[in-house]
Amino acid sequence: MKVLSIDTSNYVLGIGLLDGQTVLGEYISNIKKNHSVRVMPAIQTLMEECNIKPADLSKIVVAEGPGSYTGVRIGVTIAKTMAWTLQIPLSGVSSLEVAAASAGRYFDGYVSPFFDARRGQIYTGLYKFENQIMKAVKADQLVMSADWVKTLNEMHSRILFTSNDLNLHEEVIKEGLGDKAVFAAITEQxxxxAELALLGREKEAVDLHTFVPNYIRLAEAEANWLKAQETKQ
Incomplete structure (x- = not known):
């Protein structure tokens, strides 16, 4: 089974190709550039380098969010379009689950990936590998980082934190958890x-007509619009 994975849910742009038990190739960049003009060229370049044609693909896997509202939408739209055009199945995987698997596959404890959501908030969840299978211990959510640390302090285990936004919340985490907090190396963030492709390979395929990103919260513009409509009523 040849699987193409697409992740545009945050600043990191990730494209992967998995063939059975072999990672054929990965494209990863972590720069503040518009995903909308970079995704398709990245897919095309990687597939050409790996000598894979679109007709060779068996499945597409996409990071479904949470993360950047625009970024998540771009990835999901492209993945749905490709799956529909090629008539192959599509599966979605939590962007946080991908981050957890990328850093914590061999960590003996819980993994808390997170993305900064501004104003002291983070998108996060709690995961753990059991017999090499990723398990969600606490569901993905939007929460104040200080409140999340209080919740995790009740866990009787070390917790690995992984994020490209570690510097924004590291002090709060250290103060609340002390030695229980472990931080992923920069090469793991x-x-x-390839982890996205592996996680999604066996997941049930989604319905292309009803599949939507998991934003967890409304985009700020949409929330403001709804609030304005309520005021008018």
Missing amino acids: NPRP
């Missing part, structure tokens, strides 16, 4: 598209 970019979600790997």
Whole structure:
């Protein structure tokens, strides 16, 4: 089974190709550039380098969010379009689950990936590998980082934190958890598209007509619009 994975849910752009038990190739960049003009060239370049034609693909896997509202939408739209055009199945995987797997596959404890959501908030969840299978211990959520640390302090285990936004919340985490907090190395902080492909390979395919990103919260513009409509009523 040849699987193409696409992750545009945050600044990191990740494209991966998995063939059975072999990672054929990965493209990863962590720069503040528009994903919309970079995704398709990245896919084309990687597939050409790996000598894979679109007709060779068996499945597409996409990071479904949470993360950047625009970024998540771009990846999901492209993945749905390709799956529909090629008539192959599509599966979605939590962007946080991908981050957790990329850093914590061999960590003996819990893994808390997170993305900064501004104003002291983070998108996060709690994961753990059991017999090489990723398990969600606490569901993905939007929460104040200080409140999340209080929740995790009740866990009787070390916790690995992984994020490209570690510097924004590291002090709060250290103060609340002390020695229980472990921080991923910088080489482990970019979600790997090969992990995304592996996680999504066996997941049930989604319905292309009803599949939507998991934003967790409304985009700020949409939330403001809804609030304005309520005021008018």
